[in-house]
Each structure stands twice: as C-alpha cells, then as structure tokens.
Amino acid sequence: MMRRTVLARGVVGGMLMAMLAFPSGPAQAFSHETIASKMRADALLKKGRMDTAVSLYEKVIHKDPRFANAYYNLATAYYLKGNIRKALENLESFVNLRPGDAEALYNLGSLKLQLGDFEEAQGYFQRAQDCSSSPLLCQKIRQALDVLKGLRQNPETQKLLAYLLTT
Numbered sequence: 001m002m003r004r005t006v007l008a009r010g011v012v013g014g015m016l017m018a019m020l021a022f023p024s025g026p027a028q029a030f031s032h033e034t035i036a037s038k039m040r041a042d043a044l045l046k047k048g049r050m051d052t053a054v055s056l057y058e059k060v061i062h063k064d065p066r067f068a069n070a071y072y073n074l075a076t077a078y079y080l081k082g083n084i085r086k087a088l089e090n091l092e093s094f095v096n097l098r099p100g101d102a103e104a105l106y107n108l109g110s111l112k113l114q115l116g117d118f119e120e121a122q123g124y125f126q127r128a129q130d131c132s133s134s135p136l137l138c139q140k141i142r143q144a145l146d147v148l149k150g151l152r153q154n155p156e157t158q159k160l161l162a163y164l165l166t167t
Contacts, residue, residue, distance in 0.1 A: 023026060034064050038073070045073060050081045070095035072104065102132035106141055113144065122148050
C-alpha cells in the first residue's frame with residue numbers, strides 16, 4: 001500500500017507541485033488582497049500546512065471564482081492530503097477556466113487513471129496531447145496512452161488495477 005501511494009504521489013504530485021506558483025495562461029487583474037492571500041496560501045502549501053492552505057485558497061476562490069491558479073493549487077493541496085476526489089474537482093474547475101493547459105489536462109488524466117476511470121483518463125490525455133508543445137510532457141502523455149492501451153488489451157490487468165486502486 002505504501003509503495004502504491006509513493007508511486008502515485010510521484011507521478012501526479014510531481015506535476016502538480018511543478019506548477020504551484022502560477023501556471024501558464026492569460027494574466028488577469030485581481031485585487032492586491034486576493035493575490036496576497038493566494039501567495040500566503042502558496043507559502044503554507046510549500047511548508048506542508050495543508051489544512052490552513054486549503055482554507056485560504058477556498059477564501060480566495062470565494063472572493064474571486066475566476067482565479068484559476070487558486071483552483072490549481074487547491075487541487076495540489078487536496079491531492080497531497082490524499083483527497084483525490086476534491087483534487088479532481090478543483091483541477092476540473094481550473095481546466096474550465098484554462099481549457100488549453102496541457103499540464104492540467106495531463107494531471108486530470110492521471111487522477112482519472114488513479115481512480116480507474118480509463119475512458120475519461122484517455123480523453124484528458126488526448127486533449128493534453130493536442131495542446132502540448134513540451135517534448136517532455138508529450139513523452140509522458142504517450143507513455144500514459146500506452147499504459148491505457150495495454151490495460152484495454154488485458155482485462156485481467158484491468159481487474160487487478162481496479163482492485164489495487166480500491167484497496
């Protein structure tokens with residue numbers, strides 16, 4: 001169980017943490033107070049104070065629901081807390097605001113894969129592939145799609161993976 005958790009955190013967590021500060025995308029005008037609160041939440045997240053960071057990110061989002069980066073970092077905090085479903089929900093909110101963000105789409109695919117939702121995972125990976133210009137990310141996407149292809153070809157492996165994901 002510990003090995004699976006470490007592996008999962010390594011795959012998805014690394015990508016989520018890589019974009020902690022400000023994922024790429026169009027700049028928007030937010031109040032100084034909102035930006036300062038988000039930056040305080042970022043610092044708390046980096047220090048591992050997940051509960052306080054979550055609370056602050058939620059306040060930022062409540063104040064300005066267009067602040068995409070707050071959703072992304074809130075997803076990171078929830079993921080690191082082990083709440084994959086809340087991480088998924090907030091990452092989906094981020095993608096609704098920034099639909100062309102390849103890394104976020106890849107992360108959504110990875111979370112869906114962790115939850116055993118192979119069809120949606122494939123859809124997110126394919127969307128990420130269409131949006132990505134990063135050779136490293138493209139390679140990771142191809143690997144993820146290859147894993148999914150292998151799972152589709154072997155129903156026994158699907159059953160085993162589904163079992164491992166639910167235990």
